[in-house]
Amino acid sequence: MPAYKRILLKLSGEALMGDDAYGINRATIVRMVREVQEVTALGCEVAVVIGGGNIFRGVAGGAVGMDRATADYMGMLATVMNSLALADTMRQEGMTARVMSALSIDQVVEPYVRPKALQYLEEGKVVVFAGGTGNPFFTTDTAAALRGAEIGAQIMLKATKVDGVYTADPKKDPTATRYATLTFDEAIGRNLAVLDATAFALCRDQKLPIKVFSIFKPGALKRVVLGEDEGTLVHV
Ligand SMILES: Nc1ncnc2c1ncn2[C@@H]1O[C@H](COP(=O)(O)OP(=O)(O)OP(=O)(O)O)[C@@H](O)[C@H]1O
Numbered sequence: 001m002p003a004y005k006r007i008l009l010k011l012s013g014e015a016l017m018g019d020d021a022y023g024i025n026r027a028t029i030v031r032m033v034r035e036v037q038e039v040t041a042l043g044c045e046v047a048v049v050i051g052g053g054n055i056f057r058g059v060a061g062g063a064v065g066m067d068r069a070t071a072d073y074m075g076m077l078a079t080v081m082n083s084l085a086l087a088d089t090m091r092q093e094g095m096t097a098r099v100m101s102a103l104s105i106d107q108v109v110e111p112y113v114r115p116k117a118l119q120y121l122e123e124g125k126v127v128v129f130a131g132g133t134g135n136p137f138f139t140t141d142t143a144a145a146l147r148g149a150e151i152g153a154q155i156m157l158k159a160t161k162v163d164g165v166y167t168a169d170p171k172k173d174p175t176a177t178r179y180a181t182l183t184f185d186e187a188i189g190r191n192l193a194v195l196d197a198t199a200f201a202l203c204r205d206q207k208l209p210i211k212v213f214s215i216f217k218p219g220a221l222k223r224v225v226l227g228e229d230e231g232t233l234v235h236v
């Protein structure tokens with residue numbers, strides 16, 4: 001039995017590169033989709049937000065010298081590309097997925113309409129929310145928190161490149177240690193940058209817990225959904 005009826009899963013865009021330098025690695029996206037399929041098979045309703053870090057970030061090197069808002073819109077378009085790739089891979093794996101975008105690109109993708117998203121979830125379809133929040137100066141972590149709250153998800157799951165929340169960035173500080181649990185106020189107060197502060201604050205205010213775990217660990221998503229000990233829980 002899944003521990004949650006409905007989840008919002010935030011997938012790392014950057015992880016989609018696999019061992020490549022850029023873009024979408026085929027084997028990696030298929031592996032991610034199969035992990036999602038495992039939890040839909042448990043009867044869990046799944047909504048997904050995927051980042052754009054494998055293609056473009058408004059604050060990264062490729063955007064140097066650009067107007068920030070323009071660069072951010074490019075980043076949001078990158079998330080639309082990743083979302084389309086994800087939904088197409090789901091289709092190939094026998095799943096039914098719908099992409100809904102916060103940015104209006106009618107020829108390419110359906111617009112985000114909350115009641116329609118809720119209907120899809122109730123029908124057992126996976127909903128992929130594309131285009132972030134639709135606003136510059138935000139991130140897909142904040143989009144995940146926002147959509148998670150809107151759809152009444154019981155938890156936001158951040159599947160990322162590290163296996164939890166650490167006392168400092170474990171990629172920069174090898175002495176950092178992992179928390180099993182911590183509060184939103186601790187995460188914000190200690191400037192723990194595994195999610196941005198806006199996302200932490202929104203989840204705190206909406207009482208939407210977050211689980212951070214590794215996207216690279218086979219079976220980790222299923223273990224989280226089954227309520228087993230995996231990653232770090234951030235709570236009120
Ligand atoms: N205190 C911390 N604990 C854990 N990770 C941290 C911490 N501080 C910084 N990080 C870094 O945050 C990263 C995860 O956040 P980020 O949103 O950038 O990645 P992502 O999940 O790949 O997102 P995207 O979808 O944008 O590509 C980790 O890879 C880790 O290096």
Ligand SMILES: O=c1ccn([C@@H]2O[C@H](COP(=O)(O)O)[C@@H](O)[C@H]2O)c(=O)[nH]1
Nearest residue numbers: 051052057058072075076132133139140
């Ligand atoms: O609501 C949003 C979401 C994202 N962006 C821009 O897209 C890129 C990619 O998203 P990541 O969360 O970093 O994967 C981000 O760097 C922003 O430039 C945005 O503007 N608004």
